[in-house]
Amino acid sequence: MMREKSGGWLLAASLGNLLFLYLPIAVLVVYSFNAAKLATTWQGFSLQWYAALARDHALMVALQNSVLIAGVSTVIAMVLGVSAAVGLERLPRRQRAWLDGALLLPLVIPEIMMGVALLLFFVLVKMPLGLLTVTIGHAAFNVPVVMVVVRARLRKLDPHLEEAARDLGATPWQAFRRVTLPLLMPAIVGAALLAVTVSLDDFVVTFFTAGPGATTLPLKVYSMIKTGISPEINALSAILVLVSMGLVGLSLLIQRKTVHG
Amino acid sequence: MANRFFQSALLLGAALCAAVASFACQSQSEPSSTTLYYFTWSDYVGPELLESFERQTGVKVVVDTFSSNEELLAKLQSGASGYDVTVPSDFMVSVMMKQGLLAELDPARIPNARQLVRGLEKLPVDPEHRYSVPYLWGTVGIGYDSSVIPTPPDSWAVLWDERYKGRISMLNDQREVFGAVLRSMGQSMNTRDPAIIEQAKARLLRQKPLVKTYSSDHFDQLLASGDVVLAHGWGGPVARAMALKPSIKYVVPKEGATIWADCLVVPKTSRNKELAMQFINYLLDPEVAARTSERLLFASANREAKALVKAGVRDNPAVYPDEATLGHLEWMVDVGDALRLYDRAWTELKMK
Amino acid sequence: MTGSRTSTSPAAAGLAAWLLAPSLVWMGLFCILPLSIVFLISVASRGTYGGVEWTFTLANYRDLVDPLYLYIYARSFALALATTGLCLGLGFPLAYYIARAPARWQGIWLMLVLIPFWTNFLVRTYAWMNVLRADGLLNTILIGTGVVAGPIEMLYSDAAVLIGLVYGYLPFMVLPLYVAVERIDRSLIEAARDLSASGWAVFTRVIVPLAKPGIVAGCLLVFIPSLGAYITPDLLGGARSMMIGNFIQHEYLVVRDWPLGSAASFVLMAIVLAGLWQYQRTGGMKP
Numbered sequence: 001m002m003r004e005k006s007g008g009w010l011l012a013a014s015l016g017n018l019l020f021l022y023l024p025i026a027v028l029v030v031y032s033f034n035a036a037k038l039a040t041t042w043q044g045f046s047l048q049w050y051a052a053l054a055r056d057h058a059l060m061v062a063l064q065n066s067v068l069i070a071g072v073s074t075v076i077a078m079v080l081g082v083s084a085a086v087g088l089e090r091l092p093r094r095q096r097a098w099l100d101g102a103l104l105l106p107l108v109i110p111e112i113m114m115g116v117a118l119l120l121f122f123v124l125v126k127m128p129l130g131l132l133t134v135t136i137g138h139a140a141f142n143v144p145v146v147m148v149v150v151r152a153r154l155r156k157l158d159p160h161l162e163e164a165a166r167d168l169g170a171t172p173w174q175a176f177r178r179v180t181l182p183l184l185m186p187a188i189v190g191a192a193l194l195a196v197t198v199s200l201d202d203f204v205v206t207f208f209t210a211g212p213g214a215t216t217l218p219l220k221v222y223s224m225i226k227t228g229i230s231p232e233i234n235a236l237s238a239i240l241v242l243v244s245m246g247l248v249g250l251s252l253l254i255q256r257k258t259v260h261g
Numbered sequence: 262m263a264n265r266f267f268q269s270a271l272l273l274g275a276a277l278c279a280a281v282a283s284f285a286c287q288s289q290s291e292p293s294s295t296t297l298y299y300f301t302w303s304d305y306v307g308p309e310l311l312e313s314f315e316r317q318t319g320v321k322v323v324v325d326t327f328s329s330n331e332e333l334l335a336k337l338q339s340g341a342s343g344y345d346v347t348v349p350s351d352f353m354v355s356v357m358m359k360q361g362l363l364a365e366l367d368p369a370r371i372p373n374a375r376q377l378v379r380g381l382e383k384l385p386v387d388p389e390h391r392y393s394v395p396y397l398w399g400t401v402g403i404g405y406d407s408s409v410i411p412t413p414p415d416s417w418a419v420l421w422d423e424r425y426k427g428r429i430s431m432l433n434d435q436r437e438v439f440g441a442v443l444r445s446m447g448q449s450m451n452t453r454d455p456a457i458i459e460q461a462k463a464r465l466l467r468q469k470p471l472v473k474t475y476s477s478d479h480f481d482q483l484l485a486s487g488d489v490v491l492a493h494g495w496g497g498p499v500a501r502a503m504a505l506k507p508s509i510k511y512v513v514p515k516e517g518a519t520i521w522a523d524c525l526v527v528p529k530t531s532r533n534k535e536l537a538m539q540f541i542n543y544l545l546d547p548e549v550a551a552r553t554s555e556r557l558l559f560a561s562a563n564r565e566a567k568a569l570v571k572a573g574v575r576d577n578p579a580v581y582p583d584e585a586t587l588g589h590l591e592w593m594v595d596v597g598d599a600l601r602l603y604d605r606a607w608t609e610l611k612m613k
Numbered sequence: 614m615t616g617s618r619t620s621t622s623p624a625a626a627g628l629a630a631w632l633l634a635p636s637l638v639w640m641g642l643f644c645i646l647p648l649s650i651v652f653l654i655s656v657a658s659r660g661t662y663g664g665v666e667w668t669f670t671l672a673n674y675r676d677l678v679d680p681l682y683l684y685i686y687a688r689s690f691a692l693a694l695a696t697t698g699l700c701l702g703l704g705f706p707l708a709y710y711i712a713r714a715p716a717r718w719q720g721i722w723l724m725l726v727l728i729p730f731w732t733n734f735l736v737r738t739y740a741w742m743n744v745l746r747a748d749g750l751l752n753t754i755l756i757g758t759g760v761v762a763g764p765i766e767m768l769y770s771d772a773a774v775l776i777g778l779v780y781g782y783l784p785f786m787v788l789p790l791y792v793a794v795e796r797i798d799r800s801l802i803e804a805a806r807d808l809s810a811s812g813w814a815v816f817t818r819v820i821v822p823l824a825k826p827g828i829v830a831g832c833l834l835v836f837i838p839s840l841g842a843y844i845t846p847d848l849l850g851g852a853r854s855m856m857i858g859n860f861i862q863h864e865y866l867v868v869r870d871w872p873l874g875s876a877a878s879f880v881l882m883a884i885v886l887a888g889l890w891q892y893q894r895t896g897g898m899k900p
Contacts, residue, residue: 099633601868
């Protein structure tokens with residue numbers, strides 16, 4: 001009765017949201033087949049940008065760098081962020097406020113300030129710029145992202161569950177691993193996905209912390225501004241979307257099999 | 262539970278990452294004897310030309326990119342090192358020189374630099390080319406759609422013409438925009454006079470309702486699509502728009518406009534200065550320069566290169582300005598503390 | 614209730630310390646320390662050619678107290694607030710739907726929400742420009758279906774900037790919301806319904822309070838970054854007005870006045886942190 005009605009409305013709103021999210025993506029994909037170089041006019045169907053993409057070694061390397069950095073920095077941010085979130089919850093509110101501020105800082109400051117600050121720091125300690133420094137920067141600004149998402153879930157967990165486990169003889173680590181962690185799983189996965197997304201798209205901090213040979217995809221794309229953004233990027237984006245969706249579909253299939261198989 | 266799905270998704274994602282990463286390691290160079298690090302705008306040297314250099318010299322060239330002069334400066338200023346050759350615009354070269362960021366060049370190693378286009382031989386910035394060598398150059402002017410504006414405009418005033426309200430775009434660059442209005446007032450674009458800057462600001466405020474957008478990076482698309490019929494911009498992007506819409510033409514107003522040049526420099530922190538200069542010499546080789554000029558639609562600074570460039574590109578005034586225009590052009594120079602006046606005026610322009 | 618746990622036991626405090634140590638070290642080194650350098654810059658002066666001259670001065674902060682700059686701050690705050698509100702309005706139904714979907718589908722939905730954001734931001738923004746242009750997709754549809762007679766000028770306006778910002782930050786709202794809503798005990802909702810509460814009452818008096826941590830998290834992750842946005846206002850707004858993000862970029866890069874840019878950044882940071890602290894104090898964060 002009311003369940004179904006609100007259900008229908010919710011589904012419509014959700015599909016509407018998806019439509020909103022994919023509208024520019026659809027435009028990108030369509031224009032990746034546009035024979036014209038400038039995106040505002042349509043000049044016929046063509047696969048030339050895909051061909052150009054296959055030949056563009058530099059773009060591929062940039063993509064690889066982006067993926068590598070996103071993966072590693074997210075892992076670091078997850079470890080740091082989850083442990084910090086869990087640790088913070090166990091503190092009395094007073095102490096929590098200060099540490100909260102400290103750990104949430106990257107979120108609050110403009111990116112360019114973070115980028116310049118990190119660069120100055122790396123130069124000061126004479127650390128050579130490169131993939132490593134970019135990864136460090138990414139991990140740093142993703143820690144608050146992870147923390148915020150994980151704590152949104154952590155706050156709703158019943159503290160007595162862990163206590164109960166301890167009373168039944170579990171060590172603190174066991175209680176954490178078998179009681180809290182599974183309950184946190186959606187938050188952990190959500191945080192990881194969000195952190196990867198933030199890292200893949202970052203320009204400013206990456207630019208200032210990147211060294212020779214550490215060009216990422218955003219750096220490469222933004223630098224095309226003076227010479228005209230090549231529609232190769234549309235082709236690349238279309239492929240990225242396709243591959244990601246393929247990943248999703250594949251996971252779904254695997255999961256189905258392990259459940260039923 | 263959703264756990265299974267997440268686990269499998271994570272595993273697949275990790276596998277994908279690993280595959281990509283291992284591919285990256287393979288494709289990244291075996292450490293060759295030397296590597297040259299070139300920090301530049303995208304596409305400033307074509308892959309086939311790079312490969313040719315690599316084959317000739319046995320050196321690996323790694324290209325990294327930036328998206329604005331200012332970012333380049335901020336990075337070098339903060340102490341970033343490791344780049345051997347980079348390409349700031351003339352204006353930025355002067356700033357870098359003053360901050361001691363550039364290494365001196367040895368003319369003996371860059372013979373191709375002697376064949377510079379007349380007019381580029383003595384940049385106000387670095388007249389003896391001790392620190393920089395011009396590479397690509399051009400003008401700033403107005404791109405217009407001749408099918409909408411049949412009489413070719415010849416003055417900056419056309420950008421204030423009410424008939425084209427909402428179909429005008431200006432660069433999103435404080436010095437360039439002020440440069441245009443100052444020239445239209447008969448003033449130098451490098452003035453430091455507060456009163457004149459105020460007047461310029463007033464004119465720009467009057468123009469603002471006519472301006473659709475301030476854009477430095479996609480006005481070529483706006484021209485080609487017909488969203489604007491008048492675009493303040495560099496010749497190269499207008500030339501790109503011309504390829505899509507033949508009715509588009511380019512004019513450098515008679516009151517004068519900016520002449521710009523992107524210059525090759527060697528940062529002081531480079532570890533391979535001789536190799537860097539060898540590379541610069543290579544980029545200025547007439548054949549190499551001609552191919553670059555054709556691809557980017559910017560004029561090459563090498564005098565001999567022009568003859569080797571395709572006729573279509575060579576005769577395009579948006580790319581290679583003609584003799585008559587050269588007389589009206591002005592170089593943009595650092596205005597020192599007066600920059601604050603421009604800055605304030607620009608902020609006010611944006612906020613009104 | 615969560616909140617202050619029984620942390621009086623030394624074992625618990627010790628454990629908390631261990632858990633916090635790695636992140637504190639990391640952030641101390643790669644965030645606090647670098648920022649301290651920038652703070653020092655904000656009380657220094659601009660060198661003649663744009664470098665930093667280490668003469669102590671508070672002039673930068675004083676200079677910011679100017680109606681022009683205050684207007685920029687105010688306008689940016691208003692825009693960021695609107696963005697957050699819209700993201701909340703749009704994102705909540707989506708998050709709720711995903712949280713209520715069968716477990717197997719939740720992951721897929723989340724991925725679907727995030728996949729668009731694995732394409733490049735600049736390219737996505739250009740795509741939006743194509744959609745909103747006078748002869749772009751949206752206008753073509755509106756005219757084709759007869760909703761409007763002529764094209765609407767949608768691009769280069771505050772509305773376009775809002776659309777761009779909401780688009781860019783929607784996932785940052787959806788994910789934390791999903792994470793919190795998924796945890797809500799369905800029996801509570803059913804109980805409310807059994808007590809013949811209307812849909813709206815169930816929403817406002819059961820769901821929203823229980824989803825509060827997620828709402829707060831989402832609002833933080835949207836509001837703060839959208840304050841510093843500069844590309845979206847430039848591209849979709851036609852660079853016709855300046856946001857605080859544009860201003861800070863401008864000071865750092867164009868004017869090369871790092872002290873002023875740093876001061877402006879710290880002012881921004883201070884305002885946001887003050888707001889957060891105030892919210893914390895009034896117990897706002899408690900579920």
